[in-house]
Amino acid sequence: xxxxxxxxxxxxxxxxxxxxxxxxxxxxxxxxxxxxxxxxxxxxxxxxxxxxxxxxxxxxxxxxxxxxxxxxxxxxxxxxxxxxxxxxxxxxxxxxxxxxxxxxxxxxxxxxxxxxxxxxxxxxxxxxxxxxxxxxxxxxxxxxxxxxxxxxxxxxxxxxxxxxxxxxxxxxxxxxxxxxxxxxxxxxxxxxxxxxxxxxxxxxxxxxxxxxxxxxxxxxxxxxxxxxxxxxxxxxxxxxxxxxxxxx
Amino acid sequence: xxxxxxxxxxxxxxxxxxxxxxxxxxxxxxxxxxxxxxxxxxxxxxxxxxxxxxxxxxxxxxxxxxxxxxxxxxxxxxxxxxxxxxxxxxxxxxxxxxxxxxxxxxxxxxxxxxxxxxxxxxxxxxxxxxxxxxxxxxxxxxxxxxxxxxxxxxxxxxxxxxxxxxxxxxxxxxxxxxxxxxxxxxxxxxxxxxxxxxxxxxxxxxxxxxxxxxxxxxxxxxxxxxxxxxxxxxxxxxxxxxxxxxxxxxxxxxxxxxxxxxxxxxxxxxxxxxxxxxxxxxxxxxxxxxxxxxxxxxxxxxxxxxxxxxxxxxxxxxxxxxxxxxxxxxxxxxxxxxxxxxxxxxxxxxxxxxxxxxxxxxxxxxxxxxxxxxxxxxxxxxxxxxxxxxxxxxxxxxxxxxxxxxxxxxxxxxxxxxxxxx
Numbered sequence: 221x222x223x224x225x226x227x228x229x230x231x232x233x234x235x236x237x238x239x240x241x242x243x244x245x246x247x248x249x250x251x252x253x254x255x256x257x258x259x260x261x262x263x264x265x266x267x268x269x270x271x272x273x274x275x276x277x278x279x280x281x282x283x284x285x286x287x288x289x290x291x292x293x294x295x296x297x298x299x300x301x302x303x304x305x306x307x308x309x310x311x312x313x314x315x316x317x318x319x320x321x322x323x324x325x326x327x328x329x330x331x332x333x334x335x336x337x338x339x340x341x342x343x344x345x346x347x348x349x350x351x352x353x354x355x356x357x358x359x360x361x362x363x364x365x366x367x368x369x370x371x372x373x374x375x376x377x378x379x380x381x382x383x384x385x386x387x388x389x390x391x392x393x394x395x396x397x398x399x400x401x402x403x404x405x406x407x408x409x410x411x412x413x414x415x416x417x418x419x420x421x422x423x424x425x426x427x428x429x430x431x432x433x434x435x436x437x438x439x440x441x442x443x444x445x446x447x448x449x450x451x452x453x454x455x456x457x458x459x460x461x462x463x464x465x466x467x468x
Numbered sequence: 469x470x471x472x473x474x475x476x477x478x479x480x481x482x483x484x485x486x487x488x489x490x491x492x493x494x495x496x497x498x499x500x501x502x503x504x505x506x507x508x509x510x511x512x513x514x515x516x517x518x519x520x521x522x523x524x525x526x527x528x529x530x531x532x533x534x535x536x537x538x539x540x541x542x543x544x545x546x547x548x549x550x551x552x553x554x555x556x557x558x559x560x561x562x563x564x565x566x567x568x569x570x571x572x573x574x575x576x577x578x579x580x581x582x583x584x585x586x587x588x589x590x591x592x593x594x595x596x597x598x599x600x601x602x603x604x605x606x607x608x609x610x611x612x613x614x615x616x617x618x619x620x621x622x623x624x625x626x627x628x629x630x631x632x633x634x635x636x637x638x639x640x641x642x643x644x645x646x647x648x649x650x651x652x653x654x655x656x657x658x659x660x661x662x663x664x665x666x667x668x669x670x671x672x673x674x675x676x677x678x679x680x681x682x683x684x685x686x687x688x689x690x691x692x693x694x695x696x697x698x699x700x701x702x703x704x705x706x707x708x709x710x711x712x713x714x715x716x717x718x719x720x721x722x723x724x725x726x727x728x729x730x731x732x733x734x735x736x737x738x739x740x741x742x743x744x745x746x747x748x749x750x751x752x753x754x755x756x757x758x759x760x761x762x763x764x765x766x767x768x769x770x771x772x773x774x775x776x777x778x779x780x781x782x783x784x785x786x787x788x789x790x791x792x793x794x795x796x797x798x799x800x801x802x803x804x805x806x807x808x809x810x811x812x813x814x815x816x817x818x819x820x821x822x823x824x825x826x827x828x829x830x831x832x833x834x835x836x837x838x839x840x841x842x843x844x845x846x847x848x849x850x851x852x853x854x855x856x857x858x859x860x861x862x863x864x865x866x867x868x869x870x871x872x873x874x875x876x877x878x879x880x881x882x883x884x885x886x887x888x889x890x
Contacts, residue, residue, distance in 0.1 A: 291887050300793055300883040321797050327883065328795020335887065339790040343480035355473045356795045400794065412887060 244438030245277030246311035246330065246407045248297060253306035254463075255292050266292045268463035270306070274456060279434060279441045281454030288460040290444045291412055297442065298331045298410045299323045310408065328357055332401030332439070334411040334430075338393040340385040346396045347372060347381040353403035364403075371399035375429060391422030398430060408440045415447060427453065469800040471807075478807035485780065492769075492776045493816045496863055499769035500820025503762025504859040505827035510755040512832070512849050514748075529555070529599075529714040530727050530739045537710035541735075545715060548729060550722040555599040557676045558591035559711035560691040563646040563661060564681065566628040585627060588679030589618070589645065590711070591688025599714060600676045606635035607670030615687050618643060619670035624680040635671035642667055643681070647691035662694040677711045766863065770870035773812055777805060777874035781881075788878055789885025798879040805875035806868060813867020817860035825856060 253270040256263050266289040274280045284290050295301040296308060296315075303316045310330070318326055332353075333339070340349045347368045354364035372381050375395040385393050394414055401409055411430065415423030427443075427450050434441045445451050459466045482489045532545065537556075546554050565584040592600045595612040602609070610617035620643070622632035630638055646661035664687075672682055692709070715730070717723045727739040781788070788801055832849040 295884050295887055298793065300887065321799075324792070324795055324797045327793060333793050335790070335793075339786070339793070341480075341787060341790070343477075343484045352791075353794045356469050356791070356797075356800060358470055404795070 244407065245275075245440035247276045247309075248272060248274040248280075248408070248440065248442070249307070249309040250293075250297070251307040253293070253296065253303075253308060255289070255296065255301070255304050266463055267296075267306075270460070270463070270465050272458065272465055274440055274442065276311075277438045277440055278456055279431070279454045280443070280456040280458060281451040282442060282444045282458050282460065283446065283448070283451050284460035289463050290460050293460065294410050294412050294442065294444055297408070298333060299327045328353065329404055330407050332404070332406035332409040334394070334397050334401050334409065334414045336413040336416040338385065338390075338397045338417075340393055340396060340400075342385055345382050345384055346377060346388065346392075349385070349396055350399045350403055353400055357404055367403060368399070371402055372396070374402075374433065375399045389422070390418050391425060394418060394422075394426050395429065398426070398433070402433060402437070405437070406439055408442070409434070411441070411443045413444050413446065415445065415450060423447065423450065469796065469803065471803070474800065474803040474807050477804050478811055481780070481784075481804070481808055482811055488776055488779070489812065492772050492812050493819065495769040495772040496766075496813060496816025496867065497820035497823060499762070499765035500817050500859050500863045501823035501827060502765045502820075503759070503862075504821050504824025504855065505831065506758035506762045507755075507855050507859070508824065508828040508849065508852060509831055510751070510758045511852060511855060512828075514751045514755060529601075529716050530723060530730065530737050532713040532715055532730055532735045532737050533711070534734075534736050535708050536734070537708050537713060539709065542710065542713065544733070545713060545730070545735075548726070550718050550726045550729075552716040552718045553599065555593060555596065555714040555716075556685070556710045557600070557712040557714065558685055558688045558692065558709065559588050559677050559679055560591070560647060560688045560695065561586055562589050562681075562691055563587075563648065565644040565646070566641075587624075587627075587681055588677070589681045589683050589688050589691065590674065590677045590679040591683050591685040592676050594682075594684050599716070600674070601714075602672050602674040602676060602682065605671045605673055607639045607668075609670055609672070610682070610684050610687075612684050613686065614684055615664070615690065616666050617669045617684070618645075618666040618687070619672045619682040620668055621672060621674060621680040621682070625671065627680065638668050638671060640667065640669075645681070645691070647694045649695055649697055662691065664691075676714070766866055769816070769863075770866045773809055773867050773870040774874060776812075777809055777871050778877070780808075781805070781874055781878045784878075785881060785885045788881045789883055789887070792881070792883035792885070793887075801881070802875050802879035805878045806871055809867045809871020809875065810864055813864040813870075814860065816867070817863030820863060821856045821859040824859065 250270055250272040253267050253272075254265070255267040256265045258264070266287075270289070270293060272293075282290050282293065292301065296303060297310065299315060299318070302319065308315045310326075315323075315326075327333075340346075341352065344352065347365070350368040350371055351364045354367060359367075369378070369381065372378050375398055377392060377395055377399070380388060380392060380396075385396070388396065394417075398414075409430075414430070415426055418426060430441065430443070431453065441454075443450070443454060451457055542554060542556060545551060563584055564587040592602065593612065594609045597604075597609055604619070605622070607619065609619055620638065622635070625632045625635060625638055628638070643666050644663055645666060646663045649660040649662065651660060666683070666687070674682055676682075715726065717726045723739050727737045730737045791801060791804075829849055
């Protein structure tokens with residue numbers, strides 16, 4: 221199941237793990253997901269039995285109060301955290317059976333992340349930040365540069381490709397982060413409060429762009445947001461309360 | 469991630485934190501400079517000193533002495549295998565008279581008034597001073613062909629009431645020497661003196677033979693011929709043609725066998741093998757001490773690298789998390805941080821090795837100036853690429869070792885760091 225191969229995403233492939241079915245978006249299926257952290261005051265149960273299903277190419281908004289476990293759920297779906305208990309299948313593949321370099325390949329090839337505070341490397345230009353995902357995938361320099369230029373054009377930042385993050389506005393930085401998230405043609409895009417650090421106008425612009433890209437490329441989109449006005453734009457709305465999912 | 473891309477990321481990270489990186493670089497460079505300079509100096513001292521000894525020269529010569537040293541002996545020894553050269557030393561006992569009244573420059577302090585005294589005049593081939601254990605302390609050696617120039621030792625200065633530490637006043641003054649010739653069978657029945665006047669052109673330290681006056685061979689042999697023309701008095705003035713031969717072996721390993729061969733031929737010898745072994749031991753100790761000082765400095769700089777990287781990782785937890793979130797393997801992160809450490813070590817090593825070489829040259833120049841003032845041969849610093857390359861490689865490897873723990877720690881950071889604390 222884990223033979224060495226080109227780990228770049230392609231239809232029907234999850235990193236080093238073959239995924240059957242729809243080549244565009246992946247299905248997310250979580251059942252009785254539980255997760256806890258060790259804290260000085262004792263065990264902190266964050267997820268207490270999450271059940272979740274998002275169909276391939278779906279658009280799901282995840283809401284909930286602070287500390288409800290939204291970010292932890294996103295981290296589990298994105299392969300940033302090892303599973304502790306429960307079932308989590310992405311494109312039919314149980315992530316409990318994936319670890320180490322295979323999990324890194326999954327993050328690199330299947331998932332794209334957009335963070336609230338952008339997560340751009342300050343030492344790199346906008347284009348180099350976008351290229352970074354492909355750099356980690358050992359893509360040839362010419363190919364990754366071409367792809368980065370295409371993506372920067374898609375998010376309307378062709379003219380800013382040589383700028384460093386400190387020279388960009390918040391909205392521009394988030395658009396660079398989105399371009400980076402799409403660099404390896406992910407089948408699942410996870411956005412953790414992507415508009416949290418933006419003003420209202422920029423927030424709407426970023427979400428509209430995200431939705432436009434999702435429509436165009438068909439990836440599954442999970443959006444964590446506190447903003448009710450943005451959440452209602454999603455086809456599927458879920459809320460997390462006390463570590464469990466309730467329909468939004 | 470490819471090595472080239474990891475190098476690019478590491479370069480960006482180092483250049484971004486230039487202040488901290490330059491301080492770390494400085495620490496590595498200083499330590500490498502210290503180590504390089506110390507090792508170059510120690511190695512030069514060893515190779516030069518031992519090289520001089522093993523190549524021959526006065527210290528590595530076998531001293532052959534005895535009352536039977538004549539031309540036949542000279543020819544015999546010259547033809548022995550493993551003999552590179554034979555430097556004969558001649559000695560004549562003469563009556564020495566310092567100028568009365570003294571003609572030293574005004575103001576020169578004289579502690580006693582000297583009287584005439586018998587002294588051995590040591591004759592050497594002054595055109596080949598390297599072959600004899602003679603060091604010029606002031607002035608110069610007499611010219612080879614001169615019959616009117618001599619050099620004196622510091623003991624001579626004391627004999628004539630001068631300070632042994634101030635050789636300058638004696639230079640240019642005159643000295644009268646009288647070679648004795650006995651007219652009859654008894655000392656009391658008459659002695660002729662062949663008086664010659666010589667100018668003191670130098671002050672030397674010498675171990676060619678016992679005697680406080682050093683002269684060209686021709687001057688001493690002329691005195692010997694005059695003395696031999698008279699009667700003998702039980703050998704007192706019956707000097708052999710040669711007081712000693714300084715026999716150079718073709719190399720140091722031949723010194724022992726050659727000395728044995730000369731002993732078997734009936735000559736009395738003394739060889740410096742123990743001296744060389746002792747010098748080697750001392751130089752080795754010096755080398756160890758100097759290297760240890762440099763290594764301690766390098767170790768401290770390695771701790772600096774480790775500390776700087778640990779601080780960088782504390783600052784960059786989020787960045788590392790983001791790298792992992794977008795697909796970096798543990799090995800990718802490890803590679804980036806190891807390259808950062810290696811860069812600091814390599815660049816610091818190059819700067820340090822260059823600075824160390826400059827320091828070593830400066831020290832050599834100061835030492836040379838001192839040696840030259842003392843009338844000794846200077847030390848020529850030999851470019852030793854192995855030491856310089858070794859310093860760069862050593863600094864790089866040490867930096868990689870110092871960076872291994874922080875890099876491993878960085879590589880183990882969870883990808884969850886990308887999303888901040890839970």
